[in-house]
Amino acid sequence: MKTMQISKTIPLTYLGSVHLFAHIVNADKLIIEQHTNYQRKTYSNRCSITGANGPLSLTVPVVNKKNTRCSIKDALIDYDTDWQKQHWRSIVSAYNSSPFFEYYADDFLTFYEKKYKYLLDFNLGLINTILDELELETPIELTQDFSSFNPENEYDLRRFINPKNLPDLDKNYQTLEYRQVFSEKFPFIPHLSVVDLLFCKGPETYDILKDSILTK
DSSP: OOOOOOEEEEEOOSSOBHHHHHHHHTOSEEEEEOSSBOOTTSTTSEEEEEETTEEEEEEOOBOOOTTOOOBGGGOBBOOSSOHHHHHHHHHHHHHTTSTTHHHHHHHHHGGGTSOOSBHHHHHHHHHHHHHHHTTOOOOEEEOSSOOOOOTTOTTBOTTTSBTTBOGGGOTTBOOOOOOOTTTTTSOOOOSOBHHHHHHHHGGGHHHHHHHTBSOO
């Protein structure tokens, strides 16, 4: 008897959240939305890590053409500011003392040295790097056209993976706590980028993500 293959539709994200990667780990195939309009204040170009003063938001600037809409696949990264150096400096400051930062750091550093033209390519590279760290070969497809969110499809995660919707609204997800870099200073901080979990727990990351989804 063949096991049903689970395909999950997800939004494009920058260093996606633990919540998102919990679903990714529990998927057989990923479908990434590339035809929706680029919107500010979504996870397409921002993520959260934790620093010495608490949660810290990192945002990749996107070229803003006034009064012009563009799809995610056409969004251009803006290099008018040296955001790459700023992001990497923040990541190093936050995780340099974490147990597994040195093990993974070089694989991420390249994304803050090379200049990618499109946000899509930059984010896809990071997603594939994280999958490699998790030793996953999950196939990825990009949508061929835009389709609206389907609330009847539990594997369409585009609305759940949004700063306006907390992971707590996802009945299939549970937040599992782990020791964070600044755990002696702050209580557990949920809903961070998956790199927080990766740098803190290393090889245990996969199991924590796997167990975070209640319905397999």
